[in-house]
Amino acid sequence: MLSIKNLHASIEGKEILKGINLEVKPGEVHAIMGPNGSGKSTLASVLAGREEYEVTAGEVTYMGQDLLDLAPEERAREGVFLAFQYPVEIPGVSTTNFLKTALNEVREHKGLEPLDAVSFLTMMKEKMKLVEIDQTLLSRSLNEGFSGGEKKRNEVFQMAMLEPKLSILDETDSGLDIDALRIVANGVNKLKTNDNATIVVTHYQRLLDYIVPDYVHVLYKGKIVKSGSKELALELEEKGYDWIKEEADTTT
Ligand code: ADP
Ligand code: MG
Numbered sequence: 001m002l003s004i005k006n007l008h009a010s011i012e013g014k015e016i017l018k019g020i021n022l023e024v025k026p027g028e029v030h031a032i033m034g035p036n037g038s039g040k041s042t043l044a045s046v047l048a049g050r051e052e053y054e055v056t057a058g059e060v061t062y063m064g065q066d067l068l069d070l071a072p073e074e075r076a077r078e079g080v081f082l083a084f085q086y087p088v089e090i091p092g093v094s095t096t097n098f099l100k101t102a103l104n105e106v107r108e109h110k111g112l113e114p115l116d117a118v119s120f121l122t123m124m125k126e127k128m129k130l131v132e133i134d135q136t137l138l139s140r141s142l143n144e145g146f147s148g149g150e151k152k153r154n155e156v157f158q159m160a161m162l163e164p165k166l167s168i169l170d171e172t173d174s175g176l177d178i179d180a181l182r183i184v185a186n187g188v189n190k191l192k193t194n195d196n197a198t199i200v201v202t203h204y205q206r207l208l209d210y211i212v213p214d215y216v217h218v219l220y221k222g223k224i225v226k227s228g229s230k231e232l233a234l235e236l237e238e239k240g241y242d243w244i245k246e247e248a249d250t251t252t
């Protein structure tokens with residue numbers, strides 16, 4: 001589904017990603033961990049196509065296409081979903097209307113008719129139940145005045161509605177209460193199928209108590225310096241990142 005080869009990327013002339021290699025197959029959940037400033041959010045942003053980042057070398061193939069060649073909207077239409085670390089606020093546009101537009105764009109791209117009002121509502125109700133989101137949150141302006149937890153819930157709801165092939169979740173390093181964390185994780189687990197894949201970016205092991213990854217990768221100084229199974233995440237929780245840093249720094 002996703003193949004990243006020797007990816008290098010810079011921001012404002014400073015190289016942040018220094019040769020990333022990663023293969024993601026349908027049905028897999030990959031966790032990207034690593035100390036602060038190692039380039040995790042940069043990787044997520046480059047995959048989503050955010051313009052501030054310049055790709056200087058390497059390639060990214062998604063479903064047989066050159067992902068880097070697609071504009072951010074095209075990536076979204078092709079089924080790539082990035083839950084933003086800092087979601088945009090759209091005053092005056094409710095989540096419901098935002099989603100109706102986004103969903104119908106995806107459908108149009110697949111050659112499907114737009115959903116009629118009744119089918120859309122039925123789908124909303126079904127997915128609301130799935131990710132345990134409140135009706136009132138959906139009628140408010142998108143993300144305006146939302147708490148951190150509400151934004152996360154909303155992102156998971158958007159994921160449920162848009163049914164992306166590849167979801168990239170960049171967890172904020174700050175203050176998600178344990179209930180919000182559990183709701184996000186449950187949502188992700190329930191949305192998992194054999195056809196979609198998820199990349200979870202996280203600084204702390206905490207989230208991985210609820211989302212069980214198939215693979216864990218440690219990013220350090222712009223490179224994946226270690227990959228393993230979910231046990232690696234537990235080891236990091238116990239021992240921190242210093243041993244990884246030492247290992248990586250002595251081999252480079
Ligand atoms: P992580 O998500 O792993 O904490 P980031 O990808 O956010 O790491 O950041 C990686 C590095 O890139 C850091 O050194 C950070 O200071 C730098 N960086 C990120 N965004 C910018 C920017 N807009 N301008 C300059 N440097 C940036
Ligand atoms: Mg950071």
Ligand code: MG
Pocket residue numbers: 040041042
């Ligand atoms: Mg980050």
